[in-house]
Amino acid sequence: MKNETVRETRESRLLQERYDCVHHKSGLDIYVFPKKMSTTYALFGTKYGSIDNCFRLAGEKEYTQVPDGIAHFLEHKMFESEDGSDTNERFTRIGASANAFTSNDMTAYEFSCTGHFCEALEILLDYVTHPYFTEENIQKEQGIIGQEIGMYDDNPVWRIYYELLKLLYVRDNVRINVCGTKESIARITPEHLYRCYTTFYRLSNMALVICGDVETEQVVAVADRILKNQEDFREIECYFEAEPDSLAGTRSVISMDVGKTLFAIGVKDIHPQREGTAGAYRRLALRILSDMLFGEAGTFYNTMYEEGRINSSFHYGYESTRSCGFLLLTGESDDPEEVLRRFTAMVEDAKKNPPSRSDFERLKRTAYAEYIRAFDSTDGIANDLLSDLFAGVDIFSVGDILASVRYEDVLALLSDFFEPERYAMSVIRPDTHAASAGEEKDGNTKNVKSGSTAGEDRV
Amino acid sequence: MKLERIRLSNGIFYNHAATDRFKTGYLSVNFILPLDKRTAALYALLPDILRRGCRDYPDQASLNRRLEELYGTEIATRNYKRGEMQIIGFAADMLDGAYLLPDDNTDLFGCVASLLGELIFSPLLTAEGRFREDYIESERLNRMDAVRALINNKRRYAVTRCTELMCAEEKSGVAVEGTLAAYEHLEVDRLMECYRYMTEQAQVEVFYVGSCDRSKAETCIRQMFSGRERRPDILLPKTEIVRCAAAPRRYEETTPAVQGNLTIGFRTGTVMGDADYLAYPLFNEIFGGSPASKLFMNVREKLSLCYFCFSHGDTIKGLLYVSAGIENRNKDKAISEILTQLEKIRLGEMTEEELLCARASLFHAYRAISDNPVGVESWYLGRILVGIHTSPEETMAAMERIGREEIAAVARKITLDTVYFLRGSLSDTEEGMEEEEQHEE
The missing domain is CATH 3.30.830.10 (Metalloenzyme, LuxS/M16 peptidase-like)
Incomplete structure (x- = not known):
């Protein structure tokens, strides 16, 4: 690692977009994606999430084990500063809106602004590089996060997701709730937080992505001013226990205060591939395959819908982390066992009578359109760019990888991926409590911004 | 746009x-x-x-x-x-x-x-x-x-x-x-x-x-x-506006949940289209519309009572809500703190910093509208429904002259109507008891 700034530009003719990659002398990689929009969005992320609870730096003898939920707790505490100034207020007074989120393998701090960009960027780089943890401010946060945990405990989407992960995985840390539990966060000390911070918030483990009407020079100038050069470049070593191919269980049924029975069917991916082109290819192929099997134009969805076994709340998608991958199908049904039975039968039938090449071509085109449409908002672009980066993929190459996906490979995945012994299902049944009718779209939720997808949590 | x-x-x-x-x-x-x-x-x-x-x-x-x-x-x-x-x-x-x-x-x-x-x-x-x-x-x-x-x-x-x-x-x-x-x-x-x-x-x-x-x-x-039969123009449906609440009402219901959910409903007395309406969005921003608002800074950051506490509402009908997810036993404390913060605004107790933050954060939201097609639609449709056609830019220009006194004045028109509490029965502790709660499945 050299302490000098190196810059290159990547372009996409398909998208008519470009972005600059800067390896900054401080050790931080910076990505600037110019976009003529009103808002400029910045995302400062570290490859550190709820799964990283046991780690050391290269050369250290012992691994450090930390309490569950600490990455998320740390994210909350970064908003605290030594001089007592309120980070949110610093952003708000210049018209910038700040937030942060933690997922199972990433933590990121963000702001969007429509002016005063350089000042906002200064604040972002400043507060994320200046931790301040005390017994007292930790205690205060335990009350707030305790209520956040309570909120998620009452959220059936969140609950059914973790119930399913506990079935699919025997040891993988993806089973651990991003927020931890009230008991686990009660054990967090300032020393834990500093230890996690100094390990994972080193600039070489982080990336800064900016999307908006800005120049790369402006960004680099702010980084030059605020960031100190990293000196310690020891590798981070996370310890993960080996995950077997088998499942921890196949069924979980809990009851909650919900309107109708909810189900989540999971398919464990025993050959997850996160990194690089191969990983992206596999995710895209799985996406097209899922659309062929479960899509809204397909026989399975429409038969089940017309029979009243599922409704429009039915969703599916493939998810992956650094260590694992799984396909998730969720929805409401009075008879989840029947849904699972029909799902299994349909997949077995598809192995014998595969979906047609024309279905494949049509759905590949749909995926292509979705890829292009994702370049429509500054926050969307920055988030996609960062998660692709952390998976070792250039966002512009995703379009080419998609174009290269072959029908034959998708069919091969059909037999390889779907094996009934890798299926599990979690179910939430309604409590006896009778819900009464109601209405109302909710209003402004600016300062809540609770993540709509389970498994990711926002400040 | x-x-x-x-x-x-x-x-x-x-x-x-x-x-x-x-x-x-x-x-x-x-x-x-x-x-x-x-x-x-x-x-x-x-x-x-x-x-x-x-x-x-x-x-x-x-x-x-x-x-x-x-x-x-x-x-x-x-x-x-x-x-x-x-x-x-x-x-x-x-x-x-x-x-x-x-x-x-x-x-x-x-x-x-x-x-x-x-x-x-x-x-x-x-x-x-x-x-x-x-x-x-x-x-x-x-x-x-x-x-x-x-x-x-x-x-x-x-x-x-x-x-x-x-x-x-x-x-x-x-x-x-x-x-x-x-x-x-x-x-x-x-x-x-x-x-x-x-x-x-x-x-x-x-x-x-x-x-x-x-x-x-x-x-x-x-x-x-084309070719669709249409009756002559009809007027948009009218919305009845209750400017002032009668005596406050309190309701409580219980549901199997870990957390208690509080909603306080107010009548704003000011609706979109009123001469003094432009002060209202600034009021809402200061009260509970941003992470620098009084509700966020006090109910969440100072008292640690909740993860979320914010204000929102229907500006055509003139309804304002405050939502907070809290522990059952903190219900009265939260209500009292929310009402205290409202009272401060009524009395004009807003710092220059708060006024600055409210304006900056609201204007940021207005300028961001053009980045989102649904935002554009929602801005204009919301106004068309009451016969207004102003753009976000025009609205911001008109808001420049609004200060502390105008904001306090709209706050003084707000009346408390209904306190609704959805008690979570899965973590009930006796009032005043401080011990850890039992989580049940």
Whole structure:
């Protein structure tokens, strides 16, 4: 690692977009994606999430084990500063809106602004590089996060997701709730937080992505001013226990205060591939395959819908982390066992009578359109760019990888991926409590911004 | 972003926001109906039935396949209320025409507009001129599922219940999603009557945000409505405004949940279109609209009572809500702190910093509107419903002169109406007891 700034530009003719990659002398990689929009969005992320609870730096003898939920707790505490100034207020007074989120393998701090960009960027780089943890401010946060945990405990989407992960995985840390539990966060000390911070918030483990009407020079100038050069470049070593191919269980049924029975069917991916082109290819192929099997134009969805076994709340998608991958199908049904039975039968039938090449071509085109449409908002672009980066993929190459996906490979995945012994299902049944009718779209939720997808949590 | 508004015929308006900012085109058709408990369920059901199929694409499978061919265009149904109006319709998201695959000359906008027209005006009807019974029945059951599922989101449910109780004697108290009872005793025979009202008489607001040429887009939209019978222009449904609450009411219900959900409902006394309205959004920002607001800074950051505490509401009807997720035992403490913060604003106790933050954060939100097609639609449609056509830029300019006194003045018009608490029974501790709570499955 050299302490000098190196810059290159990547372009996409398909998208008519470009972005600059800067390896900054401080050790931080910076990505600037110019976009003529009103808002400029910045995302400062570290490859550190709820799964990283046991780690050391290269050369250290012992691994450090930390309490569950600490990455998320740390994210909350970064908003605290030594001089007592309120980070949110610093952003708000210049018209910038700040937030942060933690997922199972990433933590990121963000702001969007429509002016005063350089000042906002200064604040972002400043507060994320200046931790301040005390017994007292930790205690205060335990009350707030305790209520956040309570909120998620009452959220059936969140609950059914973790119930399913506990079935699919025997040891993988993806089973651990991003927020931890009230008991686990009660054990967090300032020393834990500093230890996690100094390990994972080193600039070489982080990336800064900016999307908006800005120049790369402006960004680099702010980084030059605020960031100190990293000196310690020891590798981070996370310890993960080996995950077997088998499942921890196949069924979980809990009851909650919900309107109708909810189900989540999971398919464990025993050959997850996160990194690089191969990983992206596999995710895209799985996406097209899922659309062929479960899509809204397909026989399975429409038969089940017309029979009243599922409704429009039915969703599916493939998810992956650094260590694992799984396909998730969720929805409401009075008879989840029947849904699972029909799902299994349909997949077995598809192995014998595969979906047609024309279905494949049509759905590949749909995926292509979705890829292009994702370049429509500054926050969307920055988030996609960062998660692709952390998976070792250039966002512009995703379009080419998609174009290269072959029908034959998708069919091969059909037999390889779907094996009934890798299926599990979690179910939430309604409590006896009778819900009464109601209405109302909710209003402004600016300062809540609770993540709509389970498994990711926002400040 | 400039909006061009064109009257196409009696009560049908086309709103065109030209922009080349997006790789997506957004097209929506909105029918503005009076909110009424006798028709809410019927209207809520109509878009769902229409979305099941039309003459050319008689079922979901063929319709969705067509949408996939159109580069994965999405057509979603909508049903929500603003003031005492029920708004139903469809919104389509499509790829911008500039990004079609090489050698593809499809007129994507034209195809989507024509498909939307088909869905709305060429439904599948039986020989007797009724909607297909199987579609009605299956969507009726799905609607009942959706009503039951309201409890799945406790915070939203608490707001819904608060509104029902607070506005029990007003149209605003009507559940726009319909009720289980309404679907159980659905007057199927009235569906066609409601459909005719929607297509022939209700005010229609079409929005397009995208790069398609204005005259071309207008031609497509005109085609969609051509030859449709329309009654003479009718006025938009009126919203009854209760300026001041009677004596405050308190309600509590219990549900199996870990957290308690508090919703406090107020009458604002100020609604969009009033001479002093422009101070209201600034008030809301200071009160509970941003992470620098009094509610966030005090109820959450200072007292650690909650994870979320924020204010929101319906500016057409003049309703303000504060929502907070708290421990049961902190209910009174939270209510008292929320009311204290409101009182401070009434007394003009706002620092320069708070005023600065409120303006900066609100103006940021206004400037960001043009980055989001739905934001553009929602800004203008919300105003069209009360006969206003100002842009975010004009609104910001007009707000420049508003200061502490104007904000305190709108705050003084706010009256407490209803405190609703949804107690979570899974973590009940005795009042005053501090020990760890038991979590039950």
